[in-house]
Amino acid sequence: MTIQQSLIEKIRLADRQGANALLDAWATEHGYERLISDVLDPTLLLIGEKWCASGAMTLAQVYIAAKVTEDVLNKIISMRINPSESHPPKGPVVIGNIEEDFHALGRRMVGTFLRAEGWIVHDLGNDVPATVFVDKALEVGARVIGVSAMIMTTALNIKMVRQEIDSRGLTGRIQLAVGGAVFCVSPGLVGEVGGDGTAANALAVPDLFNRLWRQSVEKEAGA
Amino acid sequence: MNSTDRIMATLTGKPLDRRAVAPVLSLYGARLTGCPLDQYYTDPAAYARGQSAVRETFRPDVLCAPLAFASIGAAFGSELVFIDTDVPNIRRPAVQTVEDWNLLVPPDPDTDPRLLYFRESIRLMAAEHRDQVPISMVIPIPADIPGLVMGLEAWLETVLFDPAGAQLVMEKVIPFYVQLVNGFFAAGAKFVAMPCGFASPTIVTRDIVSTFTRPILDRVLSQLHGPVILHNVGAPLLAHLDLLTGLPSVVGVIMDQRDDLARARLVVGPDIVLFGGLDCSTISQMTVSDVENRCRAILEERRQDPRFVLGTSGPDVVWNTPPENIHAMLKTAESIGSVGV
Numbered sequence A: 001m002t003i004q005q006s007l008i009e010k011i012r013l014a015d016r017q018g019a020n021a022l023l024d025a026w027a028t029e030h031g032y033e034r035l036i037s038d039v040l041d042p043t044l045l046l047i048g049e050k051w052c053a054s055g056a057m058t059l060a061q062v063y064i065a066a067k068v069t070e071d072v073l074n075k076i077i078s079m080r081i082n083p084s085e086s087h088p089p090k091g092p093v094v095i096g097n098i099e100e101d102f103h104a105l106g107r108r109m110v111g112t113f114l115r116a117e118g119w120i121v122h123d124l125g126n127d128v129p130a131t132v133f134v135d136k137a138l139e140v141g142a143r144v145i146g147v148s149a150m151i152m153t154t155a156l157n158i159k160m161v162r163q164e165i166d167s168r169g170l171t172g173r174i175q176l177a178v179g180g181a182v183f184c185v186s187p188g189l190v191g192e193v194g195g196d197g198t199a200a201n202a203l204a205v206p207d208l209f210n211r212l213w214r215q216s217v218e219k220e221a222g223a
Numbered sequence B: 001m002n003s004t005d006r007i008m009a010t011l012t013g014k015p016l017d018r019r020a021v022a023p024v025l026s027l028y029g030a031r032l033t034g035c036p037l038d039q040y041y042t043d044p045a046a047y048a049r050g051q052s053a054v055r056e057t058f059r060p061d062v063l064c065a066p067l068a069f070a071s072i073g074a075a076f077g078s079e080l081v082f083i084d085t086d087v088p089n090i091r092r093p094a095v096q097t098v099e100d101w102n103l104l105v106p107p108d109p110d111t112d113p114r115l116l117y118f119r120e121s122i123r124l125m126a127a128e129h130r131d132q133v134p135i136s137m138v139i140p141i142p143a144d145i146p147g148l149v150m151g152l153e154a155w156l157e158t159v160l161f162d163p164a165g166a167q168l169v170m171e172k173v174i175p176f177y178v179q180l181v182n183g184f185f186a187a188g189a190k191f192v193a194m195p196c197g198f199a200s201p202t203i204v205t206r207d208i209v210s211t212f213t214r215p216i217l218d219r220v221l222s223q224l225h226g227p228v229i230l231h232n233v234g235a236p237l238l239a240h241l242d243l244l245t246g247l248p249s250v251v252g253v254i255m256d257q258r259d260d261l262a263r264a265r266l267v268v269g270p271d272i273v274l275f276g277g278l279d280c281s282t283i284s285q286m287t288v289s290d291v292e293n294r295c296r297a298i299l300e301e302r303r304q305d306p307r308f309v310l311g312t313s314g315p316d317v318v319w320n321t322p323p324e325n326i327h328a329m330l331k332t333a334e335s336i337g338s339v340g341v
C-alpha cells in the first residue's frame, strides 16, 4: 500500500489519530517540508476525484480529512517551515456565508482545503452582505469570491453578489463560486443565482478555484 | 375512505380506494393564509389556520405539525433568525463546547413556551381534524438534537473525538426527548416522523450509526407511546437502511427521491410502510406534467406494494412551489385509483 492509500484508509475509517501517526512517521523519514506536496495534496486530490465523485463520502470523513489537513498545516507553521516552500502562494481569494446564512461548517472546510493548496484565504465568516464580499475582493485583489449557503432562501441572496459584481463592471474579472448543501439538491440553482461554478464537496473546491482564477486572468487579458 | 381510514389501511396492508398522498406542507400553510412567518412559527392558532387551509386546498392524507427544528435549539437557548419565506434558522448556537453541557439544564417540555408551541399546535389541529386526517409531528432523531444546541461542527467534533463526552450529552438529551415526544402523542399526533441526520450516509459512517446512533434509537424508541416513521433528512438513506431495521415503534420509512424503492422494500421487509416521491426543493421547478409523469412512474412501480404512500422527500415543500404542482400529486393518485382491490 502506498502512503496515500494508507492515509485514505485512515480517513475512510474516520481515524484522525491513526492518520496523524502515519504522516508523522513519513515526515520523520522524508522531512516535513515535503509532507504537503508529496503526501497530503495527492491524497486529497485522489479522495476528491474518486471518492467524492461517487458520492460515497460522509461529512464525518470529509471533516476528518479537514482536521488532518489542519493538523499538518499547524505542525508545519509551528516548525517555522514556510508552507510556500512546497507551494507558491495562490490567490488571494475571499470566502464567506451569504447574508442571513449561518451554516459555517461547509465554508470552514472549504477554507482549510484551499489553504492546504497554498491559497491565501480571506474568510469573512457568516451573514456577509453582497457589498462586503465585493469590497473585500477589491481591497485585497481577489479574482475569486466563494459564497456558501445551506438553504434555498439564503442561497437566493447570492444574486445580490452577482449584481454587485456586474454593476461595478467586474464581470468575469471577479469570478463567483457558489456552494453548500442546497446547491447539491437543486442543480439549476447555480445558474439561477448567477454563479460561475460550484463543487459538491470541499475537497473539490481548490480545483474549481484554479479554473475560475484562470478564467479571470484570461478574461482580463482578452479585454 | 377518509384520510385516516386510508392511512390506517396502508399501515395494515388492506385495500385502498386510492394511494395515500402525503406531501410535507408545514410551511406552505403560511403562504396560503398570508401569515407572517414570525407569527406562524410562534402562534399555534395561526399555524393551525394555515393547516386548515392546506387541508381545504390540497386534501392531503396527513397534516404536518410545525416542522421547525431550529425552534427546538431555541428552547435550549440558541438564537434564531426569522426569514420572510422560509422556516427560522439558528443564528447562534446556545453553547460552544461539551463542557458547557455540564451547566446546561434542558428546557421543560411541559412549561417552555417554545416547546409548548408545538404541542398546542398539535392539540388544535387534532381537535379540528382528528378522525378525518391524521396529524404527524416531525422532529430529528435524538442524536441530532445536540447539533441544534451547540452547532453541527462542535457536535460532530464531540462524537468523533470525545465519545465519552458525547454520551454525557446524550444522557441529558434522552429524558428530555422522550418527555417531549410523548407530549406530542398525548396532544394528538398520530405519528412522529424523525429525520435521521446522524444516521444519514451523507453525514456519518456506518460505524457511527451502529455504535452510537442506533443504540440511542433503540433506547429512546422503546420508551415512546406512539408510532415512529424514520425520515431521510433530505439525502439518500438506502445505504444505511439495513442498520436501522427492527427498531422499536418504527412503522414506516420516508425514503429520498434518489433512493431505489424496490431495494428499500427488500431491506425493510413487507410490514413497514414506505413513503417515496418528489424532492421538496425541485418540485418547485417542475411543470405540472413533470409532476404527473414522475408520480405516475412511482405509483406504477409500487403498484403491487400494499404499504406505500406517495409523498415528498426532504423537509418542507419550498415556498415558491406552484399550487398546481401539489394538486398534481393527488390528481395522479386519483387517476390511478384503487389499490389491492
Ligand code: B12
Binding pocket: A059, A062, A103, A105, A106, A107, A109, A110, A145, A146, A147, A148, A149, A150, A151, A152, A153, A177, A178, A179, A180, A181, A182, A184, A185, A197, A198, A199, A200, A201, A202, A203, A205, A208, B067, B068, B069, B070, B087, B088, B089, B090, B140, B144, B147, B148, B151, B152, B195, B197, B200, B202, B203, B233, B234, B235, B236, B280, B281, B313, B314, B315, B316, B318
Ligand atoms: C444534516 C442536515 C440537517 C441536520 C443538521 C444541519 C446543520 N448543519 O445544522 C438537521 C436535522 C438539524 C437539519 C436541520 C434543518 N435543515 Co437540513 N439538512 C441536512 C443535510 C442532510 C446535510 C446538511 C449539512 O449540514 N451538510 C454538511 C455541510 C458541511 O455540507 P454542505 O453545506 O453541503 O457543504 C459542503 C459542500 O456543499 C461544499 N461547500 C460548502 N460551501 C461551499 C461554498 C463554495 C463556494 C463551494 C464551491 C462549495 C461549498 O463543501 C462542504 C463540505 O464538503 C441536507 C441535505 C443534503 N443532502 O445535503 C439538509 C438540508 C440542508 N436541510 C434543509 C432544511 C430546509 C433544514 C431546516 C431548515 C428544516 C426545518 N424546517 O427546520 C433545518 C435548519 C436548522 C438550522 N440549522 O437552523 C434543506 C435545505 C433546502 C431548502 N429547501 O432550503 C436540505 C438541503 C434538505 C433538502 N433536501 O431539502 N438539517
